Amino acid sequence: MNKAIVTSGSPVTLIGGGDVQAEDLDLALAHAPVLVAADSGADVALAQGHVPQAVIGDFDSLSDAARARLPAERLHHITEQESTDFDKALRSIDAPLVLAVGFLGARVDHQLSVLNVLVRRAGGAPCVLLGAEEVILAAPASGLALPLAAGEVVSLFPLSPVRGRSTGLRWPIDGLDMAPDGRVGTSNRAEGPVTLEVDGPGMLVILPRHCLDLVIRALHRP
Incomplete structure (x- = not known):
């Protein structure tokens, strides 16, 4: 520690x-x-x-x-x-x-x-x-819920092999094996509010810079 x-x-x-x-x-x-x-x-x-x-x-x-x-x-x-x-x-x-x-x-x-x-x-x-131009975070193990507008770019890039689940994405990631030398998820799109869950560490979430307030509210737990 x-x-x-x-x-x-x-x-x-x-x-x-x-x-x-x-x-x-x-x-x-x-x-x-x-x-x-x-x-x-x-x-x-x-x-x-x-x-x-x-x-x-x-x-x-x-x-x-x-x-x-x-x-x-x-x-x-x-x-x-x-x-x-x-x-x-x-x-x-x-x-x-x-x-x-x-x-x-x-x-x-x-x-x-x-x-x-x-x-x-x-x-x-x-x-x-x-x-x-962008904000970048690691997808938290507890999940992520973002009240995004339809059409927002949501890029997912794995830095290690990882699987996950999503709602609200034009191209869902459920059941996909993602890896830095395999399938990645750049330039996906929100169809409305988005939720993400991942089975382990390693997934980067990349969003437009103007989504910063939404990201902070999603992550900040006083």
Whole structure:
């Protein structure tokens, strides 16, 4: 078990060192007011006038200037090199929801590692990745109910072999064996409210960015 560094009764915004527009961070903080940075995400936050309550990572990319501006008790240095800073931070947060910005849209290898962590840590705090066009989450074991409008794009991408059930999708997934090197479910469509259940971890759910409010309400259990 990982000991929580940040424990919050409110949703947490986790900021990474990637490209973060000011409106993205403002949107995230409106939903998740507790700000935590993964390594050089602290530089991004400070540049936009926000001071993170905690910085977690191996600090290989955190600037000296950012270190100097932050109280020592907010800096949580995790030295091991077997995991990414996103992993280090996500596993160290105990909160009802994590909204992550600054982790998508840069190098493909970095994005793949983030998606890998997202499904491996699906048993912890629910996490939603906020991108320029989409939001991404791991399908929770407890199921997911989304009051989507007819025609909304619902993409399902498995990162491990998984089966599931659905209602409200134009192409149901019931009885299908899905795998990253086999059948995937991109560009499906909602015909109205959608429910999803999966038999195990590994399924990514990818929705248009404007569905963020619906996703947060579905995942956030105060």
